[in-house]
Amino acid sequence: MEIRTVSFIKSSPDLASCPGAGPPEYAFAGRSNVGKSSLLNLLVNMKNLAKTSSTPGKTKLINHYLVNNSWYLVDLPGYGFARAGKEARNSFLTSVGDYILRRETLACLFILIDCRHEPLRNDLAFIELAGTNEVPLAIVFTKTDKLSSTTLSRNIEVYRRSLSQSWEEPPPIFTTSSAQHAGREEILGFIEMANKNFYL
Numbered sequence: 001m002e003i004r005t006v007s008f009i010k011s012s013p014d015l016a017s018c019p020g021a022g023p024p025e026y027a028f029a030g031r032s033n034v035g036k037s038s039l040l041n042l043l044v045n046m047k048n049l050a051k052t053s054s055t056p057g058k059t060k061l062i063n064h065y066l067v068n069n070s071w072y073l074v075d076l077p078g079y080g081f082a083r084a085g086k087e088a089r090n091s092f093l094t095s096v097g098d099y100i101l102r103r104e105t106l107a108c109l110f111i112l113i114d115c116r117h118e119p120l121r122n123d124l125a126f127i128e129l130a131g132t133n134e135v136p137l138a139i140v141f142t143k144t145d146k147l148s149s150t151t152l153s154r155n156i157e158v159y160r161r162s163l164s165q166s167w168e169e170p171p172p173i174f175t176t177s178s179a180q181h182a183g184r185e186e187i188l189g190f191i192e193m194a195n196k197n198f199y200l
């Protein structure tokens with residue numbers, strides 16, 4: 001899919017403040033620092049549209065970007081940020097949790113996992129929460145430039161096995177490297193198809 005236009009619409013602290021629901025939305029969730037904002041920039045091919053940082057906890061609000069005047073990319077704050085206090089954790093659960101579970105136009109929630117990590121409890125819990133609430137999901141293994149292809153395949157297989165304990169058919173899986181511009185076409189192709197299904 002060709003990206004013709006991208007415009008930043010709004011940063012919202014909670015679901016009630018989000019832009020009026022209408023077009024299909026594709027949101028990025030995952031631990032802080034996993035590469036959500038970088039993946040958004042990769043997809044739209046703009047280096048600094050969403051702010052990224054090597055320090056976790058950079059994205060603090062729900063950010064809507066309108067693409068091709070017809071669908072939204074949504075950059076979300078991360079979870080599992082060790083230095084975040086209890087208050088920040090609660091606010092994450094309310095704002096992002098609410099958005100994920102109650103945004104009716106959420107066409108797919110991409111849950112990002114650092115491909116170097118073994119399955120972590122809070123990632124699995126988050127996938128489980130979204131899955132059991134019937135949120136349409138896909139999993140993205142990020143930072144693939146950090147691993148050899150053998151280790152990457154092994155890690156993905158470990159993850160698949162872990163997911164198959166609760167999923168009859170695991171969600172679609174993508175691999176990306178924002179550093180090496182890898183995985184862009186696959187995700188854009190998936191979004192293009194999902195956009196068509198959204199209006200069926």
Ligand code: GTP
Binds near residue numbers: 036057
């Ligand atoms: P929060 O907003 O804090 O939740 O983080 P985030 O998930 O949006 O992560 P962000 O995109 O800001 O990236 C975090 C760090 O990882 C930055 O230093 C990025 O440059 C780096 N990074 C992101 N994607 C990749 C990747 O594919 N490969 C490599 N090597 N580094 C990456």
Ligand code: MG
Binds near residue numbers: 037038
């Ligand atoms: Mg971010």
